[in-house]
Amino acid sequence: MINAIDYSYSTYTTTQRTASNTLDKEAFLLLLITELKNQNPLDPMDNKDFIAQLTQFSTLEQITNMTESIQNFLTLQEGAFQAQAASLIGKYAVVQTDQIAVSDGTAESIVFELDEAAPVVIRIYDSNGNLVKEATSSSLDAGTHAYVWDARDSSGLTVSDGTYTYTVSKINSDGSETEIGGVEGGKIESVKFRNNQIYVYIGGKEYPLASIVEIMEEGDNT
Secondary structure (H helix, E strand, O other): OHHHOOOHHHHOOHHHOOOOOOOOHHHHHHHHHHHHHOOOOOOOOOHHHHHHHHHHHHHHHHHHHHHHHHHHHHHHHHHHHHHHHHOOOOOEEEEEEOEEEEEOOEEOEEEEEEOOOEOEEEEEEOOOOOEEEEEEOOOEOOEEEEEEOOOEOOOOOEOOOEEEEEEEEEEOOOOOEEEOOEEEEEEEEEEEEEOOEEEEEEOOEEEEHHHEEEEEOOOOOO
8 A cells, every 4th residue: 555655755955965956866756756655645656557657666776777777887898808908018010190390401201001003192281281292203112111201391391390290192093082091100109198199109199099000029010
């Protein structure tokens, strides 16, 4: 019988709870008990309505428990993934990149790989996105190639030291272009975890873990 319900739970007041914008299972039960306590004795809650609300409470509790289980699982997975990422230290990796540094008037090489013979066009941009230099090659064989930039712009003037971005595009037989990007390789010196993201350091430079395209044991990079 509904009248036999113990209302002692209703002494649980909102002052004992931490403010929240969501309705958790304790708040839901508190509302249900309060509703029962303040119902009209001459017109009590219908048993079907009461059972429906209890069912909602049971569902809410199950969802809450499931959410906690999923969160615990994700936490464990994150820890395992970080441990796996840390095991990469000391290995040789090839990463996709689009940056090139100029220091003391000397630029790093731009390395790229072709899957078939084709000409390529390389465009280099400053930090503001302005085109600094564009170079087009003759047809190159499939394989790995390097472009050595002389750190001069299209007018022949030496550019300032700093970091520049670039694109490498393969020129197709119909004249269209397919961007293939550049790559860089080296030993993974350390791994860093920041804002739920994983980064590796190669040659003192930081790369997202997702930019790695190949990993091998040191000494196998011949």
